[in-house]
Every structure is written in structure tokens, then in C-alpha cells.
Amino acid sequence: MSTETQSGSEISGDDSLEAAHETNRRIRRLFFACAAVTVVTTVAIFLVLFDNAASYFFGARISEVLLAGEAVERTVGFVEFFTGTRWAPDHSTPAHGVLPIVWGTLAITIGAGLVSIPIGTATALYLSEYASTGTRNRLKPILEVLAGIPTIVYGYFAVSFVTPVLVDGIATYLVNPVGRGLDSVSHLAPGLLEPVATWMMGVGVGRYSMLAGIIVVGTMTIPMVSSISEDAMQAVPDELRNGAYALGATKYQVSIRIVLPAAVSGIFASYILALSRAIGETMAVTLAAGFNATLTANPFDEIMTMTAYLVSMARGTSAVGTVEYQSLFAVGLLLFLMTLAMNLLNDRLKRRFQEEYR
């Protein structure tokens, strides 16, 4: 009896109720702090990249200027940075034109898109419109494994298989169709297509090439296109398909004229995501495409992407305060801004496609 009144008073007692509220408030604040960490991360990324990149352009970090009042002297001009065509900050005669490595990144991104977008879209159409449920349930997870494999493994694959077999092999075939299989092009007998090959390839294929990078990055981004596009196609209501069939449309016509246009914003969102991944891709392009910052359209040439530059600089562990160290952040900031723009676009498209059929 006495315990009952005791517990009864505890439940309704103002003190304990107040204590419970207080606990709830504290918990709420704690969890809000956790959520705030994610926003702080974004802000920190931007500030740190910006602050360090400032020292690349202005000779001192913004925080140093504000705190210690250090003298500001320009080191790298914006004009040189954005229009120069030679990138060699670590060279004895340094050059700071970022265009070659931006071009390298764009070449890989566009090339990878040319691989993954058609193949991914076709795969999504097959999975969504043609495949039986059983096939889809088996094929889709297998393709998603492609996205789950570490990119370093793709880099290895490029070095040990794609370059020697596909790239070198194709080049060999171009020079000498009767072919010496997998030998390097440089020591080959002249063949029928030699003029074409030499025009396209210059001195021949080395250990690194743009094409190898394109093939592996394209392959690893296929599931991003196929999975998300397939989701978008699945979201197209069956009424639309049935209406078209009732009018006598064939499956091909339904796929191309009904499903594709109806799912277009979701499909585009998947393209943007795949391209954004390709921009930030690091290990595969480093190992496949190499470290030679050149402006070239030849797919058999060695190039350097922005991420590959970051890796090559970090490997040398350049000392803090040197121009090489600062250039990491200028390039990193540019990379971050490029992917940020893509992400915002992707977010907008995704929202539109989700709202379409609710």
C-alpha cells in the first residue's frame, strides 16, 4: 500500500516530471549536436580548402593574415592558373596552368560517360521492361557488385589486364592487323593501318593511357546508371504502358517513346551521379591514366587528372608551406566545387522525379 502511493506520487510528482523533461531536453540537444557535426563537416571542408588555397594565390593563409597580420604577396596569378596550359608546380621552372589536369579530369569523365550512360541505360531498360522477375533479381545485385569493388582493384585491373590486352591489343591491331598479339606497339613491323595508328597514337602505347582509365571508370559507374534509372523506370505507372499497348504499340515503341520520356528526370539524375563519381574517381585513374599533364585528344596518350595530381603530390609528402603543398588545396577546392555543382543538379533532378508520380 505504501509503495503504491510512493510510486503513484513519483509518476505524477512535479519534480520527476520536470527531471524527465530535462533529460529529454538534454538528449535532444546531444542528438542535435550529432546532426550539426555533418553541417560542420561541410563548412570545414570549404573553409580549410579555401584557407589553404588562399596561400597558393596570395602567399599567406587568410587566417594568418587576420591573426598575425602577415604580408600579402601574390604568388600565383588567377590568369595564369585558369588559362595556362602547362601544369608543373613542382618543376624547377614551375608553371601553374590548371587547364591540363582539368582537361584530364573532363576527358576521363566524358569518356566514362560515353561508356556507362548507353550501357547503363540499355541495362536499365532490359531489367525494367524485358527481364523476368527472377532474372532481374539475380542480375541487378550482380551488377551492383561492380560499384562495391574498391577502386584500387579497378586500378590493378587496368594495369594488369585492360592496358596490356585491350588498349595495347587494339593499338597493335591498328598497326599490324595480322598481329603480334599483345606486344607493345613500339617494336612492330609496319602494317596496313600504320599511318592511322601513328597519327592517332604518336609514339605508341605505354603503361598509362586515357583509354584504359575511361574503360575502367566507365565500367565501375555502370551500376549507378542502371540501378537508379531502373528505379525511375519502375516508378512509371503501368497505365501508361497499357495505354500504349492498347493503341497497338510494340514493346520497342513503349520502351523508347513511353518509358524513357516518362522517367527522364530520374534517368538524368543517374547520369549526373555517375559523372560526378567519375570526376572524383582517384585510384583507378591514377593507376590507369598516369601522371603526364598534357592537353591531348589522343586516347592512347598518358594524361593526368586532378585527383591523380593530388595523389602524386601526397606520395611525395611535400613540406607544409611550399607551393606544391598549397597547390593541393587549390586543386582540391576546384574539384570540390565541380562535384558540388553536380550534386546540386543531381539533387534537383532527383526531387523532380520523386514528385512526378506520387
Added chain:
Amino acid sequence: MSTKRETDFLADVDLSREKLLNRLFYGTLVVASLFGLVMLILLLADVLWESVQAMTTFDIDLVQFLTSTSSSRAERAGFGASILASLWLMALTAVLAFFIAVGCAIYLVEFAPENRVTRLIEANLANLAGVPSIVYGLLVLALIVNDAGLGSVILAGAIALALLIVPIIIVAAIESIRAVPSSVRDGSYAMGATKWQTIRRVVLPQAMPGILTGTILALARAIGETAPLIMVGTMLHATRYPSGPLSSFSAMPTQIYNWTYQADRMFNGLAALGIVVLLVFLIVLYALAGYLRRRYETDGGSISNV
């Protein structure tokens, strides 16, 4: 009369052409769908083939490979120190990322009011998930390795990986917390429980399998990440066993990168073997996640048990 009208009706449709078009289209789709599959098989076959080749041509002792430290001489190089470093990284990353991610997910599902701040947090999450991993490496390099003077140690690598996978865990946690039916929460409130008691004793236990599955999948992503660790500044060769969170290191993927990068064929073979070890780790993690998910699904159907 009626037959005439029917032939008129179909006169402008060339059926054989339509059929051919359909068949060609179908064939194209099938071939395209097989491309990814073929590349996957080629990739796995290549890695296995190269590692078997390496073991036979260079006579690599598997036990020695798995237990010893790396070396600048290929005959002596092993993977043990890298495996241990990766295990350290995973443990630290899991601890750092898990609580922040789950806390954020609980806030967003259970507490967050519908206002601008909440929308900002949600939009920011989508954006964070798209930041290239190498940028997280740059952030930690500048802020923690150099400005805070921590140096290129395992803890710094773990911080970079944790920042990278927090958004992934948050998304998984939000999904599984949302999946807990509101009737269960209402039941708890009806018994007089406070919000925190409801979350801790009712919502979290039910959502936990889903959250853990998401965490394991995120760790699987982290264990294969190379770029942020290279930015943080790993050793070229894992020549020492790491003794704790504050020792320098080269994890599995960075060691594989360094071996792949070498011109020496034997190093390339070691890289293939290293990849096989890394893939085994991944398969174990995916299997664990799959097991959890299956168990959760069979249990999840019987919410009436609660």
C-alpha cells in the same frame, strides 16, 4: 467490306520491319546488360589468375605473406602489418562514425521540427554523400595531420574514413528508424514512457539490426578506400606492425596501391594476392550484413511479438 477496312487499317504498318526492329532492340539490350557481367568476371578472373601466377613463379609462402611486414625487397614483403592496420582503422572508424551517425538519424526522425535548419541538414547530407573521398583526405591532412600536429597516424586515417561513411550510416539508420511503426511508439507513450525511454527501449532495439547492417556495409566501403589514406600520408611500405592508434601505417588498399605502382613484376603479383585478401574481407562483411538483414526480415515480420 469488313476485310477491306481491316487491310486499309494495317496498310501503313510494315509488320516485318517492326518485328525486326523489336528483335534488334532486344538483342542490343541483352548484349549491353551482359557487358557489366563480363567485365566483372574478367576482373575477378584476372586478379585470381595473377595471384596464382605470382604464387607459382615467385614461390610465395602464403603463411609468410599473411604474417610478415612489408619490405622494399619483394622477396621479403608481406601483408600482415597492413591487415592489422586495416583492422585498427575499421575499429576506430566504426566507433567514431557510429554514434554521430545514429545520433543524427535519431534527431532527424524523432526530434527535428519541420523548419529551415532541418531542411539544411537534410540537403547537406545528400551533398556530403557526393563529396569525393579524396577531399576528406585533404581536409584531415590540413586540419588534423598538420594544423593540429597529429601526424600521419592511424587515428587521422580513421577520422577521414569516419567522416566519409557518416552520411551512409545516417541514411541507413533513418530508414530503419522510420520503419518502426508509430503504433509501437504510441503503445510506449500510453504506458507513460517519456520520449527518451521510448527511443531507447522501444525504437532503437527494433531499428538496431537495420542500423548495424548499414554500418557494416559502410565499413565495407571504408576498408577499400585508398585515396583519403594516401592524402593523410601513409607509409610507402608497411615495414612495422602498428602498435596503436598513434602509430604510422599503411593499410591494405594503400599497400596494394604501392605494390601495383612498382615496376617489379613480383610486387605486382603481391598486389594481386593482397587484393584477394581484401576481397575476402569484403565478402565476409557483405555476408555478415546479408545474414543480419535476413534475420531481421524474418523477425521484422512479427512485430506483434513486441
